[in-house]
Amino acid sequence: MKGIQYIVDETGEKTAVVIDLKEWGQLWNEFYQNLLDRSPVNEDWINRSPFREKLDQALPWNANHPPQLSDLESLESKLENYE
Template sequence: MIMKGINYVTDNKNRKVAVQIDLKIYGKLWEDFYDNMIAEQRKDEEKIPLKDLIKTLKEEGKLDESI
């Protein structure tokens, strides 16, 4: 099946090793795909409660005290 805006990069044995995506066509889909990749990579990271994060950001001056 050939999809407009999708091109495969192959190695010297004609195995697919990468893909090029036309962002004009699939930009929104790519954003969702990328967000999912980041979430998957971070799934085992330590979780920080939101209230602790807000407190730290305020202490560092990165968040307005009124929040």
């Protein structure tokens, strides 16, 4: 489909989609608004300020800082010295 690209994993299974917003932006906005309208009330806070702004900053940071194993002994030592 023109303006739609799929990202697939090593087995060929579709895992994500890239949508050309110039071509499909209006339809995407309608779809996204529909998702928001169907969100449970207890999840509504995720889409409100200031949490939304913090989330918008945290997601790119997370993408650029992959998880690492923690040296718990070193952390424990630092905490003991801090007290």
